[in-house]
């Protein structure tokens with residue numbers, strides 16, 4: 001695991017993990033039967049929750065991570081300092097590619113992301129790369145390396 005400066009306190013970590021589990025309760029996933037909960041911690045301390053919302057027209061499905069960020073941004077919250085995601089699977093599940101790009105628009109590359117197993121806290125010693133309770137701690141930049149973001153649209157261009 002790479003060395004990084006964590007900006008999230010243990011208290012925020014626990015609050016965010018708890019919120020991700022609460023968020024999952026809002027899932028509407030009759031097709032995949034794969035509930036997901038996401039909780040975003042805003043810079044002002046607000047926690048915004050999202051669940052996956054599926055649709056009979058499958059392409060209309062929205063993941064938990066995008067539900068959370070769209071809720072936050074449309075309420076004027078645009079600066080985030082952490083994200084936790086959980087499912088009912090007994091391992092840490094990562095956001096899909098589409099969610100990674102949408103999160104990238106508003107989240108710094110070094111923003112901590114907690115991938116929380118559905119049976120958190122796991123009692124055994126964490127495997128390498130995992131932390132207490134079986135949580136995989138990563139960042140936006142690790143999940144989406146060499147990404148395209150808003151700053152690239154500010155670069156000088158050929159006329």
Ligand SMILES: [Zn+2]
Nearest residue numbers: 063095096099
């Ligand atoms: Zn997704």
